[in-house]
Amino acid sequence: MLAVSTGLDSFSNPEDIGPMYPFEGLEWLFVVLAVVLWLGWHILQARAETRQQDEAVVHYEKMGLDRAMYHGSSALETTDEEWAAAQAQAKAPDSEPGTKAGYTPSS
Amino acid sequence: MADQAEALTTIFTEFYYWVTVALMFLIHVGFMMYEGGVARRKNVQHTILKNLLVIPLVTITFFLFGWWIYFAFTNGPGITGGLRASDSSSFLPWSDISGPNMQDRINGVFWAAFLLFSWTAASIISGSIIERARIAGFAAIAVVMGSVAWIIDASWGWHPEGWMVQVMGYHDAYASGVIHAVAGGGALAAVIVMGPRIGKFARDGTPRVIRPHNVWMTAVGIFMIITGFWGFYVACNIPIIDIDPSDDGTFFSATNIYLMPTTLSAITFNFLVSLAGGLLAGALISRGDLFWTFSGGLAGIIAASAGNDLYHPLQAFPIAMVGVVIAYKLHNYVERRFKIDDVVGAVAVHGYAGFFGVVVAGFMLWGYPAAAPTEEGLAWFTTPEGNPAINPLGNFLGAIIMFLLGFIPIFVVAKVLDKFGLMRVPRAVEAAGLDAHDVGDNYPYFGDRDTEFEVVERADAVGAFNGHGNGRATAAAAQSLAEKETT
Numbered sequence: 001m002l003a004v005s006t007g008l009d010s011f012s013n014p015e016d017i018g019p020m021y022p023f024e025g026l027e028w029l030f031v032v033l034a035v036v037l038w039l040g041w042h043i044l045q046a047r048a049e050t051r052q053q054d055e056a057v058v059h060y061e062k063m064g065l066d067r068a069m070y071h072g073s074s075a076l077e078t079t080d081e082e083w084a085a086a087q088a089q090a091k092a093p094d095s096e097p098g099t100k101a102g103y104t105p106s107s
Numbered sequence: 108m109a110d111q112a113e114a115l116t117t118i119f120t121e122f123y124y125w126v127t128v129a130l131m132f133l134i135h136v137g138f139m140m141y142e143g144g145v146a147r148r149k150n151v152q153h154t155i156l157k158n159l160l161v162i163p164l165v166t167i168t169f170f171l172f173g174w175w176i177y178f179a180f181t182n183g184p185g186i187t188g189g190l191r192a193s194d195s196s197s198f199l200p201w202s203d204i205s206g207p208n209m210q211d212r213i214n215g216v217f218w219a220a221f222l223l224f225s226w227t228a229a230s231i232i233s234g235s236i237i238e239r240a241r242i243a244g245f246a247a248i249a250v251v252m253g254s255v256a257w258i259i260d261a262s263w264g265w266h267p268e269g270w271m272v273q274v275m276g277y278h279d280a281y282a283s284g285v286i287h288a289v290a291g292g293g294a295l296a297a298v299i300v301m302g303p304r305i306g307k308f309a310r311d312g313t314p315r316v317i318r319p320h321n322v323w324m325t326a327v328g329i330f331m332i333i334t335g336f337w338g339f340y341v342a343c344n345i346p347i348i349d350i351d352p353s354d355d356g357t358f359f360s361a362t363n364i365y366l367m368p369t370t371l372s373a374i375t376f377n378f379l380v381s382l383a384g385g386l387l388a389g390a391l392i393s394r395g396d397l398f399w400t401f402s403g404g405l406a407g408i409i410a411a412s413a414g415n416d417l418y419h420p421l422q423a424f425p426i427a428m429v430g431v432v433i434a435y436k437l438h439n440y441v442e443r444r445f446k447i448d449d450v451v452g453a454v455a456v457h458g459y460a461g462f463f464g465v466v467v468a469g470f471m472l473w474g475y476p477a478a479a480p481t482e483e484g485l486a487w488f489t490t491p492e493g494n495p496a497i498n499p500l501g502n503f504l505g506a507i508i509m510f511l512l513g514f515i516p517i518f519v520v521a522k523v524l525d526k527f528g529l530m531r532v533p534r535a536v537e538a539a540g541l542d543a544h545d546v547g548d549n550y551p552y553f554g555d556r557d558t559e560f561e562v563v564e565r566a567d568a569v570g571a572f573n574g575h576g577n578g579r580a581t582a583a584a585a586q587s588l589a590e591k592e593t594t
Binding site: 015 | 109164167168170171200201202203205206207208209210241242243246247528529532533535536538539540543544545561564565568569
């Protein structure tokens with residue numbers, strides 16, 4: 001059978017063993033790969049985040065920031081009718097100041 | 108290792124640092140809980156994610172270049188000599204001891220201990236800019252602080268052969284300046300560039316209180332940070348080494364980071380008593396504010412840390428108390444005067460208390476040996492035996508260097524990132540909540556009430572309220588706040 005070894009093939013003389021990882025001698029390559037992955041992460045993260053934020057801003061402009069702030073994420077699932085009902089209820093004479101009374105987001 | 112005593116000493120040292128690393132993880136659990144608790148419910152997940160990403164980013168970059176900087180930059184370079192390229196080559200990422208190696212058992216655990224310090228430095232900035240920071244911008248800042256800025260000052264002021272130690276007699280055993288002042292300086296730069304959260308300051312400049320969404324989580328978080336500090340302190344020592352400088356004598360002891368004698372008992376005394384001083388002062392000065400009482404405990408330890416290898420516990424006690432009072436007063440003054448929105452008080456707890464701690468140590472330990480001399484005639488002041496001597500001037504200038512070494516690079520990097528729109532989320536995203544669009548509400552079943560601040564924030568963000576939204580509630584709450592602000 002063909003003997004293949006990526007590094008050590010014996011632990012019989014531990015006092016003579018130095019580096020134990022496979023592909024010793026190619027450390028420069030590991031470093032290059034790590035640098036690419038690290039910097040690539042920053043670039044991809046920045047792009048993805050910018051895209052997400054742009055989408056959010058467009059969405060908030062469309063629905064109204066007030067509405068998005070009032071209902072948080074549930075505003076994304078709110079129909080215009082629900083929003084109107086929530087406004088009416090909040091303005092009702094018996095509603096307590098600060099209370100988002102009676103609003104139930106659609107599921 | 109054929110010799111059993113040598114093997115025991117080496118493997119004990121390896122295990123010792125490994126334990127400190129595991130303990131120091133608690134600091135980061137604490138940071139995460141603390142920031143997540145302080146954030147409002149619409150920002151919790153983003154806040155936790157931002158803090159968590161410190162760990163992978165600083166880990167890979169500290170492996171790639173941070174650890175090497177510690178050994179290569181002790182002379183500046185260009186202050187007392189050049190780059191120490193050959194002395195530091197073992198700590199490059201392609202060195203054969205930067206991985207499993209039967210002939211080396213210390214590099215990995217010592218690297219990891221320093222790495223956990225690096226996470227701490229970056230996390231300190233994280234808390235100060237929550238609820239409006241972009242992850243992309245903070246990620247870059249975390250790398251600059253965690254794998255460049257703090258480790259340069261550690262090379263200068265913590266390495267026994269660092270130029271600040273050798274020339275100025277700088278002494279900072281448990282990193283009042285080396286980690287806390289530098290990170291506090293960086294946090295200040297970041298909050299200046301980013302500006303305050305929407306609605307944080309009233310039109311007359313009065314800061315508004317923005318309550319944590321979860322006080323309990325915040326309290327446990329900071330308690331966890333204090334718990335993890337045990338690992339931090341112990342990791343700053345060398346556990347066992349022959350400290351007798353003569354050729355014919357032998358005396359094994361623990362040492363501080365400068366290889367000067369101390370004991371685990373000494374730092375245990377002082378950690379606990381400075382914590383006690385900080386908690387008592389924090390409770391008193393803040394009139395029982397839970398946040399500032401806990402922060403006082405942390406700031407008390409930080410204020411005494413520079414000299415906690417040698418102080419008497421009853422010296423550490425008042426030093427901690429005074430440090431906390433200064434940090435608290437300065438925080439409030441700076442917030443009001445300069446409209447600085449440091450959400451978790453990181454600049455005060457780490458920056459001001461750390462700065463104070465370094466300055467005090469210069470007076471308290473005046474004349475003590477700072478380290479073994481590397482070269483005759485380098486030090487401004489020496490002991491009778493020729494060691495660089497700890498002194499007030501060296502530590503005062505050292506504290507300034509530490510603070511600026513954090514402030515300047517973070518200010519520059521944050522400004523550049525800000526130019527590209529990478530530092531702060533868009534105003535609408537901040538107002539709606541950083542979780543709102545992509546991950547949703549943290550507590551979807553408990554969202555039926557606005558706080559007074561949210562109402563004001565909404566009014567600030569949207570501008571004129573245009574008669575829609577919860578107009579009645581807004582008017583009532585705004586009026587209530589206005590009344591409070593005028594009184």
